[in-house]
Amino acid sequence: MPAAVSSVDPRRALVLFSGGQDSTACLAWALQRFAHVETLGFDYGQRHAVELECRLHVRHALRLQFPLWARRLGEDHLLDMTLLGQISDTAMTSERAIEMNAQGLPNTFVPARNLLFFNFAGAIAYRRGLSVLVGGMCETDFSGYPDCRDNTLKAMQVALSLGLDAPMVIETPLMWLDKAQTWALAEALGGDALIDLTIEHTHTCYLGEREELHAWGYGCGLCPACDLRRRGYEAWVAS
Ligand code: ZN
Secondary structure: OHHHHHOOEEEEEEEEOOOOHHHHHHHHHHHHHEEEEEEEEEEOOOOOOHHHHHHHHHHHHHHHHOHHHHHHEEEEEEEEOHHHHHOOOOOOOOOOOOOEOOOOOEOOOOOOHHHHHHHHHHHHHHHHOOOEEEOOOOOOOOOOOHHHOHHHHHHHHHHHHHHHOOOOEEEOOOOOOOHHHHHHHHHHHHHHHHHHHHHHHOOOOOOOOOOOEEOOEEOOOOOHHHHHHHHHHHHHHHO
16 A cells, blocks of 8 residues: 555554454554554453463564564553452453343443543553554444444543643544454455464454464354454455
8 A cells, every 4th residue: 555655644653452353453554554653452350361462472473574564663551450350340350151231231341441441541642642542442343332432432532632631533443344344454454464463363262262273363262252253254255
């Protein structure tokens, strides 16, 4: 995409980067656009702590394989958010089965987690001179998290810009994409190299399983996250 390369956006961005498929697509999206991109991860005692290792592998692989992006990729930040374990009791942070609650939300839901994450991201961005926050939230993945919705995040953008008294833009490139389209976005941004990197290094499985490599990547193959990732991959391959 030569046009995108020559018209680089001079703003500096901070990508909420978990090491999963979605946030890796967002990181590639940001690296293609912005002159300088930093990453932020949260350690909240999640079961799939293996994600935190995947983050570093993904960053390393991106640097090796995409020289332009390597020049733009800046510092990584990791925040200890284990206090979330104190205010939630869900399948993400304790040894319980994943099931739906009375509101139709999976019990992997940590209430308003993304709002908390964006508050911390805004504080770091302000300190680092970054003015764009990029997150992989999406309304089309059927999990129903209200803190992932477009209106929620537009309200968050306004609250942060006012509260910091500095322009802060929240970008959510996956908001209206389904999982098949997220694979297609990765292919458009980084071709086969980014697809292979996504399969090999990103992590999605709620159970932290990385024993078996499937066509779509590592995972137990059974949890809701694996199921969504597998179905998206298969739909993309078939398209
Ligand atoms: Zn799984």
